[in-house]
Structures are given as structure tokens and as C-alpha cells.
Amino acid sequence: MAGYDEATLERLGADAAAIMARYPDPRSGLLPMLHLVQSQDGYVSPAGIAFCARTLGLSNAEVSAVATFYTQYKRHPNGEYTVGVCTNTLCAVMGGDAIWEEVTHHLGIGHDETTPDGKVTLERIECNAACDYAPVMMVNWEFFDNQTPQSAVSTVYRLIAGEEVRPTRGASSVCSFKQMSRVLAGFPDGRADEGVGAGPATLRGTKLARSRGWTAPSFDVPADAAAAPADGAPAAGQPQSSAERPPTTPADTSAATTQAPGSTPARPEKES
Amino acid sequence: MAAPTPLAPVLSAHWDARRSWTLASYEQHGGYEGLRRALALDPSEVLTTVKDSGLRGRGGAGFPTGMKWSFLPAPDGGPRYLVVNADESEPGTCKDIPTMLASPQSLVEGSIITSYAIGCRHAFIYVRGEVLHVIRRLQRAVEEAYAAGYLGEDILGSGYSLDITVHAGAGAYICGEETALLDSLEGLRGQPRLKPPFPAVAGLYARPTVVNNVETIASVPGILRGGSAWFRSMGTEKSAGHGLFSLSGHVTRPGQYEAPLGITLRQLLDLAGGVRAGHELKFWTPGGSSTPIFTAEHLDTPLDYESVGAAGSMLGTRALQIFDETTSVVRCVTRWTEFYAHESCGKCTPCREGTFWLKQVLRRLEAGQGTPQDIDLLLDTCDNILGRAFCALGDGATSPITSAIKYFREEFEAGMHTPASVLFPPERSSLFPYTPREAGRGAQLAGAAH
Numbered sequence: 001m002a003g004y005d006e007a008t009l010e011r012l013g014a015d016a017a018a019i020m021a022r023y024p025d026p027r028s029g030l031l032p033m034l035h036l037v038q039s040q041d042g043y044v045s046p047a048g049i050a051f052c053a054r055t056l057g058l059s060n061a062e063v064s065a066v067a068t069f070y071t072q073y074k075r076h077p078n079g080e081y082t083v084g085v086c087t088n089t090l091c092a093v094m095g096g097d098a099i100w101e102e103v104t105h106h107l108g109i110g111h112d113e114t115t116p117d118g119k120v121t122l123e124r125i126e127c128n129a130a131c132d133y134a135p136v137m138m139v140n141w142e143f144f145d146n147q148t149p150q151s152a153v154s155t156v157y158r159l160i161a162g163e164e165v166r167p168t169r170g171a172s173s174v175c176s177f178k179q180m181s182r183v184l185a186g187f188p189d190g191r192a193d194e195g196v197g198a199g200p201a202t203l204r205g206t207k208l209a210r211s212r213g214w215t216a217p218s219f220d221v222p223a224d225a226a227a228a229p230a231d232g233a234p235a236a237g238q239p240q241s242s243a244e245r246p247p248t249t250p251a252d253t254s255a256a257t258t259q260a261p262g263s264t265p266a267r268p269e270k271e272s
Numbered sequence: 273m274a275a276p277t278p279l280a281p282v283l284s285a286h287w288d289a290r291r292s293w294t295l296a297s298y299e300q301h302g303g304y305e306g307l308r309r310a311l312a313l314d315p316s317e318v319l320t321t322v323k324d325s326g327l328r329g330r331g332g333a334g335f336p337t338g339m340k341w342s343f344l345p346a347p348d349g350g351p352r353y354l355v356v357n358a359d360e361s362e363p364g365t366c367k368d369i370p371t372m373l374a375s376p377q378s379l380v381e382g383s384i385i386t387s388y389a390i391g392c393r394h395a396f397i398y399v400r401g402e403v404l405h406v407i408r409r410l411q412r413a414v415e416e417a418y419a420a421g422y423l424g425e426d427i428l429g430s431g432y433s434l435d436i437t438v439h440a441g442a443g444a445y446i447c448g449e450e451t452a453l454l455d456s457l458e459g460l461r462g463q464p465r466l467k468p469p470f471p472a473v474a475g476l477y478a479r480p481t482v483v484n485n486v487e488t489i490a491s492v493p494g495i496l497r498g499g500s501a502w503f504r505s506m507g508t509e510k511s512a513g514h515g516l517f518s519l520s521g522h523v524t525r526p527g528q529y530e531a532p533l534g535i536t537l538r539q540l541l542d543l544a545g546g547v548r549a550g551h552e553l554k555f556w557t558p559g560g561s562s563t564p565i566f567t568a569e570h571l572d573t574p575l576d577y578e579s580v581g582a583a584g585s586m587l588g589t590r591a592l593q594i595f596d597e598t599t600s601v602v603r604c605v606t607r608w609t610e611f612y613a614h615e616s617c618g619k620c621t622p623c624r625e626g627t628f629w630l631k632q633v634l635r636r637l638e639a640g641q642g643t644p645q646d647i648d649l650l651l652d653t654c655d656n657i658l659g660r661a662f663c664a665l666g667d668g669a670t671s672p673i674t675s676a677i678k679y680f681r682e683e684f685e686a687g688m689h690t691p692a693s694v695l696f697p698p699e700r701s702s703l704f705p706y707t708p709r710e711a712g713r714g715a716q717l718a719g720a721a722h
Contacts, residue, residue, distance in 0.1 A: 030459035192412035204527030214277035
């Protein structure tokens with residue numbers, strides 16, 4: 001495969017220089033640089049590997065060794081959208097397996113395969129840290145929470161039709177694989193302020209605590225005062241009680257004061 | 273002062289504020305007060321405060337944070353690094369990603385305070401690459417912190433200077449292991465290093481390095497604001513403070529519940545509306561898939577490091593994955609094992625080969641085509657991985673298998689004649705009704721087992 005033309009090379013070179021400047025050792029820039037290559041070519045192309053190698057003074061084999069270790073680096077041209085269905089245990093059991101079955105049935109492609117129009121690359125993905133929203137689907141690594149086979153298939157068809165698709169927790173619309181790769185390379189796209197701060201599951205504890213008037217102990221007590229209360233010594237286990245006191249009764253742990261009947265009081269354990 | 277309450281939102285207290293991720297919102301709720309207090313102290317006093325707080329690593333291992341920091345050798349004039357492990361990927365674990373989405377500034381402030389305490393001038397946040405919007409929020413949070421003078425030269429006129437680089441990974445569970453993470457950050461394949469030397473002595477670029485989890489670092493500003501005694505007023509003597517408990521699976525209201533360490537699953541389930549209607553608890557993980565599973569008999573085990581350990585598991589990441597009686601334990605264990613086999617980095621033989629063969633044996637058990645020797649074969653293979661692998665991934669891979677056989681041996685025995693999908697039809701476990709489109713995974717597995 002031919003290398004990049006001069007204008008492209010100049011632009012990539014400037015970006016690569018900006019990447020390397022972030023690190024004490026330029027080699028640390030290799031991962032972002034591979035993301036940069038994907039933002040240009042839509043996968044880790046031979047030209048991209050050669051570019052990284054030349055820029056960092058490595059061999060092509062050394063760059064390939066790194067690129068093939070990480071699942072986000074694609075060895076053949078990726079679709080405009082990577083659609084990942086979580087089929088790790090928890091999502092799978094909650095319905096991820098059914099979603100995977102349905103989506104593959106409709107698209108007629110399997111894992112790491114791309115639709116003929118180049119729109120969608122399908123992946124079975126591992127846990128993406130959104131288990132409280134299971135089953136989860138990711139489109140270009142934006143969160144699509146609480147999916148059903150119907151919702152997942154509908155999203156995929158809209159992507160193929162070229163419609164704008166909005167993630168549950170993310171930017172106001174899904175960007176392309178190449179645009180995403182540029183952000184991963186460390187070049188912000190100015191979309192951080194779009195979307196929500198948190199979804200409903202994230203806020204469950206926060207809202208429940210507020211509705212019941214539960215709060216953490218107040219910050220507004222100077223630390224030295226907390227360590228040595230002047231008078232009215234607080235009860236064991238209460239805020240402002242001495243941190244030096246060894247626990248001797250179940251009341252010495254905050255959990256014990258709200259323990260369910262029949263539960264085991266926390267005991268002091270020997271040092272591990 | 274009021275009695276301790278079941279929940280104690282600290283990190284999560286203002287996650288529902290308008291534009292909670294912005295610096296303005298963070299400052300409005302007391303953000304960067306901890307940094308101001310820290311900068312007024314000597315770095316050694318900051319370290320002592322964190323040490324006295326009893327904060328322990330929130331990424332799974334539970335190592336005392338202040339002690340980890342104190343392991344750095346005396347300054348020799350060369351660089352020292354803080355690397356934040358934001359590579360949250362342990363199955364079931366979903367606390368750091370929402371923390372960084374809703375409140376990235378808490379991580380930035382914690383990183384600055386920690387860097388000040390350990391004498392670091394350049395810190396790194398290694399975030400997994402598969403969370404685009406979280407990466408955007410982190411990038412923006414660092415930009416805002418620079419613009420406000422919390423980062424860069426002479427922070428708040430203190431004479432202290434710090435740079436933070438946000439670094440996106442590229443998809444590899446193993447990079448959550450701290451030395452694999454360092455290799456990855458150096459631009460290499462993410463494979464664990466032989467220890468010692470530990471990162472404190474020879475970490476990033478072979479320089480003294482502290483690697484801490486997101487929640488650990490995000491907890492530091494509160495400790496500086498409230499003091500070590502404030503932090504110790506929550507939790508238990510040896511497991512001090514607050515922590516995010518992440519409920520997922522067959523629970524009525526899954527989500528993040530921030531509570532003092534030592535709360536029980538029974539209490540948390542009460543807050544979350546219990547196991548989904550009409551069903552009952554079968555098994556659960558206390559801290560992700562690498563921690564041995566628990567059953568209903570552990571509902572009252574206090575979720576602190578010591579109590580969970582004494583009951584035969586690990587507190588891990590407080591990733592409470594709840595499975596009800598419709599769920600096949602063999603199906604779950606097979607899937608987790610497929611995950612470990614997929615994510616094994618290949619560096620050491622016990623893990624690389626062991627997880628591969630565990631997967632083969634489990635697949636035929638799930639398909640109902642196991643042999644009478646298979647349970648012993650699984651246990652024997654686990655025995656040859658546990659303690660013999662290069663890093664904790666191998667050990668973790670054995671946890672679900674050995675614990676599941678301990679509590680549900682009869683289900684593995686049934687795998688010698690009956691597919692898991694017949695004993696536990698998967699459509700009964702899912703959150704929506706559906707008719708399996710194909711003959712089912714049993715048929716696929718039977719093919720794969722040969």
C-alpha cells in the first residue's frame with residue numbers, strides 16, 4: 001500500500017509531534033498515535049504502521065506487535081460505526097445474548113465483521129463498566145443503556161440509514177469511528193458539555209439519601225477539633241469520636257448501629 | 273451530630289447538580305477547598321493526613337493508600353510520577369466510569385493533592401479507551417483546571433507546579449493490572465512486570481511511581497477538607513470511610529449506592545427494592561468476577577475488607593452482581609472463564625494455557641456433554657493456576673470456578689447429561705420476554721466442545 005501524500009503526512013506529523021510533547025518519553029505516544037492513524041484511515045493501515053515506526057524510530061514489527069495486542073486497533077477497515085453488544089456474564093444473562101442473536105440475525109454478520117455498505121462493524125464486547133444499566137450496547141463507545149432486542153435493532157437500522165443517533169449517556173449524537181479515534185488520540189472535539197452528567201441508575205443512591213435526609217458527616221469541623229472534642233464527648237462510632245480508640249463493642253462501627261437483626265457484628269481483625 | 277446513616281454520599285453527593293461535570297459546579301459544592309488546605313501544609317503533613325485516615329485502595333486490593341505513598345524512596349532530584357488507574361474493566365465493576373462522567377474534577381483535584389504529597393510534577397490518568405464521553409469529560413476537566421490555575425506553573429501561588437496528561441488506552445483488561453498499565457503507558461504491549469521492583473521504586477520510566485485507582489484518588493480531597501478523623505468516623509476500624517457500592521443484575525433498582533464500608537448486602541438490597549419481584553437471591557459477587565461468589569447465607573456479612581475476607585471472598589471493587597434462582601451458575605462461570613481466556617495477556621503459561629483449557633471443559637459442561645472427570649479436572653487446573661500465574665488475572669480466573677463448585681456442585685454434575693439452557697432457560701433470566709431465535713447456545717456449545 002502506498003504511503004500518505006505530502007499534505008497528509010505534514011498534518012499527521014504535526015499531530016504526532018503534539019502527541020509526543022505530552023510525554024517525557026516519546027514512545028509513550030505510540031498508543032495515541034495508533035488512534036490518530038485510525039482517525040485518518042479507519043483502521044491501523046500498513047501506511048499508518050510505517051508512519052508510527054518512522055516517527056518513533058521503531059521497526060514496523062515493533063509497532064505491529066503493540067497494535068495487535070489491543071482490541072480497539074482494527075486490522076482491517078472498520079465500519080463508520082462500531083456496534084458492540086456486551087455479552088459478558090451479567091449483561092448476557094440480563095438479555096445481552098438475546099440482543100446479540102437478534103442483531104446478528106438482522107445484519108447477517110458476526111463478530112468483527114462489517115456490513116457490505118461499510119456502515120456497521122459488529123462486536124461482542126466485554127464488560128464496559130455500565131452493569132447497572134444492563135443490558136448495554138456501545139456505538140462508537142458511547143453508552144446505549146437498558147437495551148432490548150427491538151431497541152438495539154432499531155438503532156442499528158437508523159445508523160445504516162444515515163440518521164442521527166443519540167446515546168443514553170454521551171454526546172447529543174454519535175460521531176463517526178474516525179472522529180472518535182481523534183478524541184482518543186487526545187484531540188478534544190469540543191463536545192464534553194453535551195449530554196447528561198449521570199443516568200438514573202448512577203443517581204439512585206444520591207437521590208435516595210437526599211429524600212431520607214441521609215448525609216455523610218459534615219466537612220465543616222476542623223480536623224483538630226474533631227480529633228479532640230472540647231466537651232460533650234460524642235458516642236462511640238459517632239462523627240468526632242476519637243480515631244485512636246480501638247473498637248471494643250459492635251457500636252464501635254457505624255455499620256453496627258444500623259445492623260439488621262441477626263447480622264454478625266464487625267470484629268477487629270488481626271493485621272494481614 | 274446526627275447518627276451515622278445507611279448511605280453517606282461524599283463523591284456522589286452532587287452528581288445530580290446541573291452540569292455537575294463542570295468546574296463551576298464542582299467549586300460551588302466545595303471543590304478545591306481540599307487542595308487549598310493541602311497547599312497550606314507541608315507535603316509530608318498531607319501524606320500523614322491520608323495515612324491517618326485509614327484510606328485503603330478502592331481498586332480491589334485494599335492496600336493502605338498512605339502507606340503506598342510512603343514507600344517512595346527519598347527524593348533524588350529525578351522525576352516521580354502519579355499514574356491514576358482509570359482502566360475500569362473488571363466484570364461487574366461500574367463505579368469509576370460514572371464518577372468521571374459526573375464529576376471528573378474530583379479526580380483532578382485528588383490527583384493534584386496526591387502529586388503534591390509525593391513530589392510529583394507530571395501525573396497521568398490512564399483511562400480505558402472504550403468510554404468516549406468519559407474521555408471528553410476528563411480532557412475538558414483538565415483544560416478547565418489549567419485555565420483556573422489549579423494546574424500548570426505555581427499553582428495558586430504556592431510555588432508548586434504540576435502537569436496532568438489524560439491518556440486513553442485501547443482495549444485490554446490486563447492494563448488494569450498496575451505494572452501492565454505502566455508498560456502500556458510506555459507504549460508497549462500491556463503485559464505485567466515481574467515484581468519486585470514495585471512501582472514505588474521502579475515504575476513509569478523506571479522512576480518512583482504511585483499507581484492508584486480513580487475512587488481512591490477522588491476520595492483524597494474530602495480527607496483534606498474534613499480531616500482524617502472525619503473520614504474514620506465512617507466505616508469500620510480497619511476499613512475506614514465511604515465507598516461506592518454498585519448493585520447490578522436481578523435487583524429492582526440497580527445503581528450506585530455510596531455508603532460507609534461495613535454495610536451489608538441485606539441493607540443494600542432493602543435500599544434497592546430487593547431482588548426483582550417474584551424471585552429470590554441465588555448467588556452474587558461481592559467485588560467483581562474475580563472475587564469468589566457468595567450466596568444468600570452471606571447476606572449479613574459486613575462489606576468491609578476483613579469480614580468479606582474472613583467469609584472466603586474479597587471486597588474487591590464492591591461490584592455486587594446479583595443473580596436470582598433462574599440463573600445457571602454453570603452458564604455464568606463459563607462466560608466469565610471465556611472472558612479471562614480472552615483477556616489473558618499470554619505472558620505466562622499457567623494463565624495462558626490454563627484459562628484456554630478451563631474454557632473448553634466448561635463449554636462442554638454447559639452443553640450437557642461433560643465427563644465424570646470434568647469437575648476434578650477443573651479443580652486441578654485451577655490449582656495449577658492459583659499462585660502460579662504472573663499476576664492476579666490468573667488467580668482471579670479461578671475464583672468463580674472454585675467458589676461455584678463449592679456452593680453449586682450439583683449443577684456442574686448435571687452438566688454431564690443436561691444442557692444448562694434446558695435446566696435454566698435463558699429467557700427466564702432476561703429482563704424482557706423473548707423467544708430464543710436459534711436452537712440455543714447449547715447447540716452452539718456442543719459444536720464448540722468438539
